[in-house]
Amino acid sequence: MLAFIGRRLLVAIPTILLISVFVFLLQQLLPGDPILAMAGEERDPATIEFLREKYGLNDPLPVQYFKWIGGVIQGDLGISLRTNQPVSELLLQKLPVTIQLAVMALIFAVVIGVPAGILSAVKKGTVVDYAANVVALSGLSIPNFWLGIMLILLVSVKWGLLPASGYTPPGEDLVRSITTMLMPAFVLGTALAATLMRHTRSAMLGVLKSDYVRTARAKGLYERRVILRHAFRNALVPIVTLTALLFGELVAGAVLTEQIFTIPGFGKLVVDAVFNRDYAVVQGIVLCTAVGFIVMNLLADAAYFALNPRLRKS
Amino acid sequence: MTETAPPLLEIEGLTFGFRNQSANLVDGVSLTLGRNETLCIVGESGCGKSVTALSLMGLLPPDAVRIDSGTVTFEGETIDAGDFARLSRLRGDRMAMIFQEPMTSLNPAFRIGNQITEAVRHHRGGTEAEARERALEALEKVGIPAARQRLDEYPHQLSGGMRQRVMIAMALVNDPSVLIADEPTTALDVTVQAQILDLIADLQTRSGMGAILITHDLGVVAQVATRVAVMYAGRIVEIGTAQEIFEDPQHPYTIGLMSSVPRLTGPRQRLSTVPGLVPTPDGMPEGCRFSTRCPFARPTCREVPKLAPVAGEHHVACHYAPLETRLEAG
Numbered sequence: 089m090l091a092f093i094g095r096r097l098l099v100a101i102p103t104i105l106l107i108s109v110f111v112f113l114l115q116q117l118l119p120g121d122p123i124l125a126m127a128g129e130e131r132d133p134a135t136i137e138f139l140r141e142k143y144g145l146n147d148p149l150p151v152q153y154f155k156w157i158g159g160v161i162q163g164d165l166g167i168s169l170r171t172n173q174p175v176s177e178l179l180l181q182k183l184p185v186t187i188q189l190a191v192m193a194l195i196f197a198v199v200i201g202v203p204a205g206i207l208s209a210v211k212k213g214t215v216v217d218y219a220a221n222v223v224a225l226s227g228l229s230i231p232n233f234w235l236g237i238m239l240i241l242l243v244s245v246k247w248g249l250l251p252a253s254g255y256t257p258p259g260e261d262l263v264r265s266i267t268t269m270l271m272p273a274f275v276l277g278t279a280l281a282a283t284l285m286r287h288t289r290s291a292m293l294g295v296l297k298s299d300y301v302r303t304a305r306a307k308g309l310y311e312r313r314v315i316l317r318h319a320f321r322n323a324l325v326p327i328v329t330l331t332a333l334l335f336g337e338l339v340a341g342a343v344l345t346e347q348i349f350t351i352p353g354f355g356k357l358v359v360d361a362v363f364n365r366d367y368a369v370v371q372g373i374v375l376c377t378a379v380g381f382i383v384m385n386l387l388a389d390a391a392y393f394a395l396n397p398r399l400r401k402s
Numbered sequence: 403m404t405e406t407a408p409p410l411l412e413i414e415g416l417t418f419g420f421r422n423q424s425a426n427l428v429d430g431v432s433l434t435l436g437r438n439e440t441l442c443i444v445g446e447s448g449c450g451k452s453v454t455a456l457s458l459m460g461l462l463p464p465d466a467v468r469i470d471s472g473t474v475t476f477e478g479e480t481i482d483a484g485d486f487a488r489l490s491r492l493r494g495d496r497m498a499m500i501f502q503e504p505m506t507s508l509n510p511a512f513r514i515g516n517q518i519t520e521a522v523r524h525h526r527g528g529t530e531a532e533a534r535e536r537a538l539e540a541l542e543k544v545g546i547p548a549a550r551q552r553l554d555e556y557p558h559q560l561s562g563g564m565r566q567r568v569m570i571a572m573a574l575v576n577d578p579s580v581l582i583a584d585e586p587t588t589a590l591d592v593t594v595q596a597q598i599l600d601l602i603a604d605l606q607t608r609s610g611m612g613a614i615l616i617t618h619d620l621g622v623v624a625q626v627a628t629r630v631a632v633m634y635a636g637r638i639v640e641i642g643t644a645q646e647i648f649e650d651p652q653h654p655y656t657i658g659l660m661s662s663v664p665r666l667t668g669p670r671q672r673l674s675t676v677p678g679l680v681p682t683p684d685g686m687p688e689g690c691r692f693s694t695r696c697p698f699a700r701p702t703c704r705e706v707p708k709l710a711p712v713a714g715e716h717h718v719a720c721h722y723a724p725l726e727t728r729l730e731a732g
Contacts, residue, residue: 300509307521308494397556
């Protein structure tokens, strides 16, 4: 198992490097020049030249890249062109917020999507199945921002049950932190829950037809045990894969959700950075997300080992 | 089966079909099974032999199948064939079943030992350690070498023959009095096939267990059967002792089956087949269901032939039985 994870990690290194090159070049293609913005109204050529030199923008591209990646490896992601704060500091500030949102959203997605998927597979072709599918389809088709706004209107404005926006760190006030994040996490989680439900359903349908499920029944086991132990355990492999892949969707969704609920997280950071052409921050965020994606896939691979004994041998 | 002792298992007038079809999948099937006896149910694919077995175990999907009538009397207790709950209490305990596909019939995610102890603890209770001892005994009984080690192995680490042995061990771990085996050797190599059949026969003589063996392989039937039931399109068309069926087959379908087995001795000749296909449930002919393929079919065949005695235990459902009469008439 360790060898397998080690091999995966080795493969991850060139992947991350490739992404870093891509990220670095991508920002060269972005229109606009932050130096011009910094230099002010007069656009004094001497000032511009000074600033270019200061930020190393006069070096050839490969030199700029190696300078940058060298720093990245040491944890230095550069300085925000706008706020003059180190990018790593900004990321460390915002990352926990988004991780909290993502984890809570994922919990919503799993808690809703997986049982609904199992239920609709077991009750295939019945009212329960159709109802679950209708709910899932609406979950997929209702846009995040609309659902978010509606929830704010209803739950916060009309009923006054939950705060409409903002963020409280869990260290400060855990209950408040969770209640504040409840609505955004739900909004972000529903779309994922729908995807998860449909995949759980099809995975379960496949597994329920298998010979070993029939064997489990022939042993006389209760149907609940047959479904939850014998069938679900085997359906978990595709479900875990999908959950790891949903990470991308989660980050993309977080950007929007954080805007709606004005949560000072990663999503807000990236939007602000892009609008302000804050290259260093954009690079840091994209790189960070890419690493997050790779870590999620690694975790999924590790989960296969626990789930599928056939893999353990090789 | 002796005349005096009541049979171990008696099926009476079992009739069922799919909910969305009017024709019956299985139509008025009655069978008995005695202690130490091996009853072979033969017939081509789709004749209803497997679903008959599944219905005994209460394993038919209740939302797709309607049970019209029939009772199962098992060790003196009569159960309605539609009473899945009561049947399911027997299965895995007093009545066990093994299947055709040993490669896929074990759960790939769990250890062998665990899959067996689960069956023990469900029916017998007790601790995992006790169940594990029982599982070990069962594995040893079915001739698995290094059984203690196997307990902690996964199905993918075993060969097909070994997996079928594990299936048998799992089925027998609670000492059932009836074992139903649905084509247990079809997916195995011929040599392994013989081993598995010998194993079942051996376990039977040791415990007096009755076995129902479902197969389309007449070679297997000749090897192990005490009695044989020939099924066609959901009905039993002929039933008798193995000797009676092999030496004096009466139903035209049985005769067709027998002559479609290749022989190593005698002159080489073209293999005969039964022409045509089994009718589909919604295209069942009236009366004798074999009449559409029968070379001897007559207008009277539009009436359902009763399963009538020929000699001894031998019964056949054909208007023209016994065969001699039919040949003289036609």
